[in-house]
Amino acid sequence: MTDALLTLENVAAGYGQVRILRALSLSVAPGAVTALIGGNGAGKTTVMRTIAGAIGAQAGRLLFGGQDITAWPAHRRVDAGLVLVPEGRLVFPTMTVEENLRLGAIARRARGSARTRRDEIYDMFPRLRERRDQRAGTMSGGEQQMLAIGRGLMADPTMILLDEPTLGLAPVMANEIFAIVRDLRARGLTVLIAEQDVRQTLAVADHGHVVENGDVVLSGPGTSLAADERVREAYLGL
Amino acid sequence: MDVLLSGQLLFAALITGALYALIALGLNLVYGTMRLLNVAHGDLVMIGAYVAFWGLTLFGLSPVVGLVLAAAAGALLGWLTYLGLFRRLLASPQLMRRLEGNSLLLFFGISVILQNLASLAFTASARGYQFMDQVYRFGDVALTGNRIFVLVVAVAICAAVYLLLRFHVFGLAIKALIERRDAALIVGVDIDRVQLAAICLGFAIAAIAGVLVSTTEQISPFMGFPFTISAFVVIILGGLGNISAGLVAGLLLGVLEVYGVALTSAAYRSVLIYGVFIAILLVRPQGLLGRGSVVR
Numbered sequence: 001m002t003d004a005l006l007t008l009e010n011v012a013a014g015y016g017q018v019r020i021l022r023a024l025s026l027s028v029a030p031g032a033v034t035a036l037i038g039g040n041g042a043g044k045t046t047v048m049r050t051i052a053g054a055i056g057a058q059a060g061r062l063l064f065g066g067q068d069i070t071a072w073p074a075h076r077r078v079d080a081g082l083v084l085v086p087e088g089r090l091v092f093p094t095m096t097v098e099e100n101l102r103l104g105a106i107a108r109r110a111r112g113s114a115r116t117r118r119d120e121i122y123d124m125f126p127r128l129r130e131r132r133d134q135r136a137g138t139m140s141g142g143e144q145q146m147l148a149i150g151r152g153l154m155a156d157p158t159m160i161l162l163d164e165p166t167l168g169l170a171p172v173m174a175n176e177i178f179a180i181v182r183d184l185r186a187r188g189l190t191v192l193i194a195e196q197d198v199r200q201t202l203a204v205a206d207h208g209h210v211v212e213n214g215d216v217v218l219s220g221p222g223t224s225l226a227a228d229e230r231v232r233e234a235y236l237g238l
Numbered sequence: 239m240d241v242l243l244s245g246q247l248l249f250a251a252l253i254t255g256a257l258y259a260l261i262a263l264g265l266n267l268v269y270g271t272m273r274l275l276n277v278a279h280g281d282l283v284m285i286g287a288y289v290a291f292w293g294l295t296l297f298g299l300s301p302v303v304g305l306v307l308a309a310a311a312g313a314l315l316g317w318l319t320y321l322g323l324f325r326r327l328l329a330s331p332q333l334m335r336r337l338e339g340n341s342l343l344l345f346f347g348i349s350v351i352l353q354n355l356a357s358l359a360f361t362a363s364a365r366g367y368q369f370m371d372q373v374y375r376f377g378d379v380a381l382t383g384n385r386i387f388v389l390v391v392a393v394a395i396c397a398a399v400y401l402l403l404r405f406h407v408f409g410l411a412i413k414a415l416i417e418r419r420d421a422a423l424i425v426g427v428d429i430d431r432v433q434l435a436a437i438c439l440g441f442a443i444a445a446i447a448g449v450l451v452s453t454t455e456q457i458s459p460f461m462g463f464p465f466t467i468s469a470f471v472v473i474i475l476g477g478l479g480n481i482s483a484g485l486v487a488g489l490l491l492g493v494l495e496v497y498g499v500a501l502t503s504a505a506y507r508s509v510l511i512y513g514v515f516i517a518i519l520l521v522r523p524q525g526l527l528g529r530g531s532v533v534r
Contacts, residue, residue, distance in 0.1 A: 016332055054423055078426030090421035092414055103414050106407060107426040155426060 004063075005030040005159055005190050006051065006082070011060035013050040020046040021214040023060065028159070028192050028207075033185050035205035035222065036194040037235060043214040044194035045087050048163040051192070052084035053077045065158070078107045081158035085165065087194075089148040093137025097128050100136050100147055104154030114154065121150040124183070142173035149180060159190040166197055178204055198235040202226040210235075245379040247500055253385050255492020256392035257450060259485045261465050262472035263399060264443035270416035270479030271436040272328060274341040278349035279469055280462030282312055282441050285352065286448020287457040288360060294367055301369050304449045305391065312445030316438035319348070328433060349462070356459035364456040384453040391450055395443065396485050403481055412436055416479045471515045477525025486527060 004027035014020040020043045028034045036044045049055045051062065053074035062070045064082055072080075092100050101121065105114035122129035125146045131139060136147055145165055152160055162181065166174035178200050184191055185204075195201040202208055205222035210231060218230065225231050241247060265279045289311050290304030299307070323344060327333045370383030403409035411432050414422040423429055447465075451457070468491065473479075476487030491514065498510040518526060 052424060054420065073428075073430070074423045075426045075428045078424075083426075084424050086421070086424050090418060090424065092417050092421060094417060095410075095413065099410060102407065103410055103422075103425050103427075106411060111407070151425060 003030070004028055005065060006192070007061075007063040008047075008051070009061040009063070011047075011050060011062060012058045013046055013055055014058065015055065019058070019214075021050065024211075024215055025060075026209050026216050026219070028190060030159075030190050031185070031188060032206040033181060033191040033193060033204055033222075035201045035208040036192065036211055037196075037198045037201060037208060037225075037231070038211035039235075040196070042211045044211050045163055046214070047211065048084060048087070048161050048192070048194055051077075051161060052082065052086075054084070054086075075107065078155050078157075079109050081109065081156065082161075083152045083155045083157035083159070084161040085148045085152040085163065087163040087167065089141075089144045091136040091144050091147050091151070094135055096133050097136055097139075097147055098132045100151050101128075101154050104151035105156075107155050110154060110156040113156065117154055117156060121153055124153075124180075125150055142169050142176070145169060145173075145177060146180075149177075157189065159192065160184065162191065162193040162195075164194055164196065166195065166200075174200070198231070199226070202231075241500060242497065245377065247496060249379055249381060249385075249389075251493040251496035252489070253389045253392075253492070254496050255489035256389055256396065257447060257488075258468050258472050258491050259396050259488025260392040260450075261444060261447045262469040262476075262484050262488050263396060263481065264440040264447070265469040266473045266476075266479060266481055266484045267399075267412070267436045267440040267443070269473065270481065271412060272324065272341075272433055273334075273338045274324065274345070274437075275338060276345045276440075277342060277466055278345045278352060278462075279444055280464065280466030281349050281352040281356075282315065282444035282462070283448040283451060283465045284356060284457065284459060284462040285315070286312060286445030287452035287461065288356065288448075289445065290449040290452045291365055291367060291457060294369070301387075301449055301453050304452075305446055308445035308449045309442040312442035313438040315445075316441035317434065319441070320434050320437045324437075325430070325433075329430075349466075353459050353462070360459060362459055364458040366456040367452070369453045382454075387453060388450045392447070395446060396488075399439075399443070400482060400485060408432075408435070413481075416481070467515075468511060471511055471518075474515065474518055474523075474525060476527050480525065480527070483525065483527035487525075490526075 006028040008024055008026050010023040010025055012019060012022055024047065036047060038044050050057055053072060057070055061068060064080060069077055101118050105111055127143060128146055128150055136144060165177045174197060181191060181193060181204050193201060202222045202225055208220065208222050208225040209216045210218040261283060265276055268274050268276050286308035289308040290301045293299035293304045293307055294301060327337050370387055372383050373380050374383060403413055411427045414427055415429060415432055472488045472491050473484050475491060476483035494514060495507060495510055499507055
């Protein structure tokens with residue numbers, strides 16, 4: 001995949017002395033949904049946070065849209081259209097839904113069109129419009145996840161990173177989130193999703209990477225990964 | 239009893255409270271965004287006071303001009319402190335974990351340096367000047383012009399910062415940083431720039447407060463410490479990092495102090511302030527007006 005939107009080349013990252021990724025490489029095709037699957041502690045969240053710039057890469061290179069972003073601070077990556085919807089949602093709990101969305105559009109690229117985009121997001125998530133003046137911390141997990149995705153979309157991303165978006169949600173709500181992922185692709189966004197619900201994730205993903213011990217051990221189209229013997233055994237319980 | 243119900247005392251409480259709120263506002267901005275315990279905050283008040291004093295005595299500049307000069311001096315000191323000391327420490331997650339405690343020591347050192355530089359340069363003797371000391375009467379309330387000046391400027395700046403935080407996108411970024419640093423980073427807040435702006439603004443506010451103090455009281459190189467203490471009492475009363483609650487808490491401390499002293503005697507002023515401090519820490523460590531519980 002030479003025309004990938006995002007490429008990680010031998011990236012090493014971790015927290016302090018603890019190195020979680022040693023030399024991870026992967027690429028994400030534009031306009032597609034790419035999945036990262038793997039067990040707890042495999043390093044999926046570290047990959048996501050390293051791409052977003054929330055933690056720095058200790059070695060290797062990250063390329064986004066042809067530019068080397070390895071040394072860029074997080075806000076500059078957001079400004080380039082690379083946006084993370086973090087694990088645990090991380091909404092601003094004492095701020096209202098509306099203020100959370102406004103903060104999503106703090107990047108320079110997004111400020112001008114923030115109002116129209118906010119209305120689009122309210123159309124996409126009518127429940128957020130109903131609760132626009134409610135404090136984010138008082139909403140349910142599913143509503144907070146919608147808000148976190150809406151906040152990410154406010155930055156006008158070309159690529160959105162969804163880290164464990166269905167974690168802790170009821171099955172009905174999880175289905176809704178997967179429907180949103182399909183919708184985002186239909187709108188032309190590039191999506192990288194890390195999930196523990198492997199079956200549903202591979203059903204929406206065009207491409208997938210299996211992460212184990214901080215490394216990509218298997219890559220392929222979503223359907224063929226779902227049929228792979230190792231994946232079926234380890235993650236689908238078949 | 240009549241004294242307690244008088245408008246005179248009410249205004250005294252409002253003036254003291256507005257000044258406390260203003261000073262604490264600067265401290266809260268710096269603590270909230272960076273978790274820096276600035277025990278030199280009162281010394282910035284002292285510097286602002288000397289800027290106004292020398293501006294007037296050497297160049298005949300009105301303390302109104304002094305407000306602008308002091309704000310610039312405060313912002314410059316904030317800029318130097320940030321770039322020289324804290325930027326590198328704040329950029330590393332490992333160093334940042336110990337920064338709250340370390341910043342206390344660093345600022346303690348800065349405080350000692352500022353006090354001693356000031357007493358070397360200006361001598362340790364108390365100084366003062368006259369500004370707007372004619373008396374105005376409103377009904378049974380008599381106020382000197384300089385105290386009205388203090389009240390108006392302090393309220394105006396508190397209100398301006400409150401509105402900035404409430405409505406401007408930059409204020410929202412400050413609030414985001416105070417509330418959830420990791421999330422602020424992720425949504426694309428330029429944390430380095432917001433931190434620099436917060437420390438410049440916080441220091442400038444302290445220096446402005448110093449100008450206000452100098453119009454009504456004598457100033458000396460060691461005048462800062464009581465202001466540091468009252469500012470810490472206020473932000474603990476309001477809940478650390480909670481800016482708008484801090485404004486209310488400032489007024490509250492002003493009322494407590496002025497009415498407390500009126501009921502007892504001026505000798506009990508410190509007892510009252512430290513008493514409130516200890517009582518809050520014992521009974522409600524998350525702050526009288528704070529929400530939720532203390533995260534430790």
